[in-house]
Amino acid sequence: MDIPEDQLHALVDGRLAPELAAQLQTRVDADLEAAATVAAWHSQREALRQLHRGVLDEALPAGLTSAARQANDLRRRGSQWQRWGGLAASVTLAFALGWLAHGQWPSSTATLAAQGTAARFAHQAAVAHVVYMPEVRHPVEVTAAQQDHLVQWLSKRLGRPLKVPQLGAQGYELVGGRLLPGDEGARAQFMFQNASGDRVTLYIGAVKDVGAVADSRETAFRFIDEGPVSGFYWVDQGFGYALSGKLPRQALMDLATAVYRQLEN
Numbered sequence: 109m110d111i112p113e114d115q116l117h118a119l120v121d122g123r124l125a126p127e128l129a130a131q132l133q134t135r136v137d138a139d140l141e142a143a144a145t146v147a148a149w150h151s152q153r154e155a156l157r158q159l160h161r162g163v164l165d166e167a168l169p170a171g172l173t174s175a176a177r178q179a180n181d182l183r184r185r186g187s188q189w190q191r192w193g194g195l196a197a198s199v200t201l202a203f204a205l206g207w208l209a210h211g212q213w214p215s216s217t218a219t220l221a222a223q224g225t226a227a228r229f230a231h232q233a234a235v236a237h238v239v240y241m242p243e244v245r246h247p248v249e250v251t252a253a254q255q256d257h258l259v260q261w262l263s264k265r266l267g268r269p270l271k272v273p274q275l276g277a278q279g280y281e282l283v284g285g286r287l288l289p290g291d292e293g294a295r296a297q298f299m300f301q302n303a304s305g306d307r308v309t310l311y312i313g314a315v316k317d318v319g320a321v322a323d324s325r326e327t328a329f330r331f332i333d334e335g336p337v338s339g340f341y342w343v344d345q346g347f348g349y350a351l352s353g354k355l356p357r358q359a360l361m362d363l364a365t366a367v368y369r370q371l372e373n
Contacts (some may be wrong), residue, residue: 111135111142116358120149141244148242225317226330226348228291230341233311233350236288236297240269241307241337241354248284248299258285266313268347273310273370275300278363280308292316308353308363314347316363329364331357340364 111132118124119132136142240247250258263270265287272282280300288295288311293311299321329340332350339352340360349371351364 113145116142116149120146127360141279148244153241157261167369176183197362224272226343227332228343229311229313229315229348230330230339231294231334232290233297233309233341234332234337234339234352236295236308237337237352238298238334240286241309247307249286251284252282254284258270262294264285266296267293268311270296271371272298273367274368275363278366279303280342280349281284282364283307290314298303303361306355308351308355308360310367311348311350313348315343316346329361330367342368 110111115132116136119129121135122129124132129234136166138144252258252260260286261268261271275281276365279302281302283301285296285298289299290313292314295311298310298312299307300310302306329342332339332341337354339350339359341348341350342364343349347365351360351367352365353360355363
């Protein structure tokens with residue numbers, strides 16, 4: 109691909125003037141790899157919007173609106189206060205965007221406490237799947253060709269020996285994996301793909317599930333439907349596992365069962 113990625117990002121993000129965008133689009137259409145990358149990024153953006161559609165359509169919380177109004181008032185007061193007002197508005201906007209990424213606005217102490225549950229862990233797994241699943245050039249950090257290195261590296265970062273399930277019998281082969289941040293430490297994401305190009309991801313990391321009140325309930329599978337992606341997740345001895353994909357529920361259940369049986373041995 110001869111087109112720099114920063115130009116492709118500008119095209120997808122709509123940051124180019126119409127004439128420049130048209131010229132670049134012509135170049136993209138003539139470059140199969142660039143066209144595939146742009147199509148994947150468009151798909152990724154739309155999937156993320158659908159994943160948070162409920163939040164995007166909500167009215168701004170009264171507290172945030174009030175804070176923004178106060179920031180605007182500050183900007184109207186002299187040059188010095190104007191600078192501080194701009195800073196306040198920037199902080200408010202960053203705060204708002206951060207909670208949009210979390211999928212909900214914090215409205216109470218109970219809501220904040222719920223951010224550490226297994227359900228939140230599964231939501232993060234779904235978001236990570238939507239972000240990296242469409243990638244053409246960089247779907248993983250370390251490929252399956254370096255599986256031993258991948259497992260050792262992620263095991264060290266997560267502080268626990270990890271295993272990669274073998275899903276060949278189900279028609280899926282390992283693509284590779286990557287390291288991701290999480291609420292309670294590092295997360296590992298392993299990606300698998302079948303002959304049709306369908307991808308599923310296994311997301312692993314420490315999690316405190318306040319809803320799991322007994323050991324016998326911890327390993328029970330729970331289903332999550334996040335719009336463009338769904339999955340099954342479970343908690344076992346303080347570690348969470350979430351298998352995500354755009355597949356029928358039963359197909360995901362079969363894959364999750366195969367993963368669980370291999371990881372528990």
